[in-house]
Every structure is written in structure tokens, then in C-alpha cells.
Amino acid sequence: MRRALDRTSRGDWWNDTRLHLCRNEADSIDSAVSTLIRRGTPTPTSDQVVAATSFGLWTGLTGAGIARDPLLGYETTLWQPRLQHAFPYRGDRRRKYIHARLYEVRVLRNRIAHHEPIYRSPLQQLHDDILEIAGMIHPDAHAYIQEHSRAQELIDQMQTALTTGEIRF
Known part of the structure; x- marks a missing residue:
């Protein structure tokens, strides 16, 4: 899923200004970054952030987001352009x-x-x-x-x- 999300970004897809996340998913990433900083990693790499996230984040990213919302509807903002590629044999x-x-x-x-x-x-x-x-x-x-x-x-x-x-x- 990470590779599919990285398709149009620099590796830190969560910082892509064209991508908007719902509060739960944004909070999950913020929590991972905060935890890494608190544990002594002042500038976490994208690999470290991904490793620190929970299974709940990744499950949430396949959810609806806010259905039919042009910015927060995950079907059109995450799934169709990016995440469907994480499941090529679906x-x-x-x-x-x-x-x-x-x-x-x-x-x-x-x-x-x-x-x-x-x-x-x-x-x-x-x-x-x-x-x-x-x-x-x-x-x-x-x-x-x-x-x-x-x-x-x-x-x-x-x-x-x-x-x-x-x-x-």
C-alpha cells in the first residue's frame, strides 16, 4: 500500500498537499511521528514513519473516508488513483x-x-x-x-x- 501511495510523491505521501486525509488517519500519522520524535528520532524518515504506523491506519485508508466528499472521499482520492494498485490480483x-x-x-x-x-x-x-x-x-x-x-x-x-x-x- 505504501508503494501505491508513493506513486506520485517523494516517499512521504502523507505530506502531499493534493492528498487530504480524514482526522483518524491524519492523527494516526501524527501520532507515529510524535512517538518517533519522543523516542529520540528528531527527523524521522518516511520508512520510520511507515514502520511506526498501525494496522488501523492502513485499514482506514481502504475505507470510504467521507463518502462523496471531493477532498475526503477515499474512493476517488485514494483508491482509484493509487491504492487499487496495491492489490493487482484483486x-x-x-x-x-x-x-x-x-x-x-x-x-x-x-x-x-x-x-x-x-x-x-x-x-x-x-x-x-x-x-x-x-x-x-x-x-x-x-x-x-x-x-x-x-x-x-x-x-x-x-x-x-x-x-x-x-x-x-
């Missing part, structure tokens, strides 16, 4: 579809990060969503995750435990 999937999948994955990620229970979450669907999103970026990303992740094995073990009572370690 087929006919639209921004709304990708945003919905990213949003649900973000919710799962936050639950895990905050040590909240996830056993009632639709783990199979979320796993499939992660693979689908990766595949929209590049088929090799999908294949890599599928080959190296144990998530499907663990989801299958959980299903077995729930249906038969058999627990395998």
Missing part, C-alpha cells in the same frame, strides 16, 4: 470488499494483541480472508502464508475438539 473485488476483510482481520489482530479470547471468532473465515487478501497482493504471498502457517492445522484441531471432544497436542 480481480473484480472492489474497495468496500477489501476494506471489510481488512477490518475483520484488524479486529482479530487487536483481540489477539490484547490477550482477549478468540475461540468464538469465525477463525476459518478470517484465515480464508487473510489468504485472500494476500493473494490479491500477489499469488506468491498467498502460497507462502499457506505453506508456512500452522493456522489451518490449529483451526482443524479446534474443530475436531469441538465436534468429537478429542484433543490433540
Whole structure:
């Protein structure tokens, strides 16, 4: 997504005067910059700023922004000219579809990060969503995750435990 946003800027796409962000996304970037400065990086590079941002920022950038607003409507200001290029293998999937999948994955990620229970979450669907999103970026990303992740094995073990009572370690 960063490369797609950088297509018409110098690497710090958030400073592009032609690009307007809604308050949540602008605050997220400002917070990342402030954190870096507070931690001793007086002039953070664009790489450092991107690394310091949250998954929520990137999910938000695929959202609607303020729909039909000529400056803050993300469909026409971010998605069409830039962000759609971050998902070259998306087929006919639209921004709304990708945003919905990213949003649900973000919710799962936050639950895990905050040590909240996830056993009632639709783990199979979320796993499939992660693979689908990766595949929209590049088929090799999908294949890599599928080959190296144990998530499907663990989801299958959980299903077995729930249906038969058999627990395998």
C-alpha cells in the first residue's frame, strides 16, 4: 500500500498537499511521528514513519473516508488513483470488499494483541480472508502464508475438539 501511495510523491505521501486525509488517519500519522520524535528520532524518515504506523491506519485508508466528499472521499482520492494498485490480483473485488476483510482481520489482530479470547471468532473465515487478501497482493504471498502457517492445522484441531471432544497436542 505504501508503494501505491508513493506513486506520485517523494516517499512521504502523507505530506502531499493534493492528498487530504480524514482526522483518524491524519492523527494516526501524527501520532507515529510524535512517538518517533519522543523516542529520540528528531527527523524521522518516511520508512520510520511507515514502520511506526498501525494496522488501523492502513485499514482506514481502504475505507470510504467521507463518502462523496471531493477532498475526503477515499474512493476517488485514494483508491482509484493509487491504492487499487496495491492489490493487482484483486480481480473484480472492489474497495468496500477489501476494506471489510481488512477490518475483520484488524479486529482479530487487536483481540489477539490484547490477550482477549478468540475461540468464538469465525477463525476459518478470517484465515480464508487473510489468504485472500494476500493473494490479491500477489499469488506468491498467498502460497507462502499457506505453506508456512500452522493456522489451518490449529483451526482443524479446534474443530475436531469441538465436534468429537478429542484433543490433540
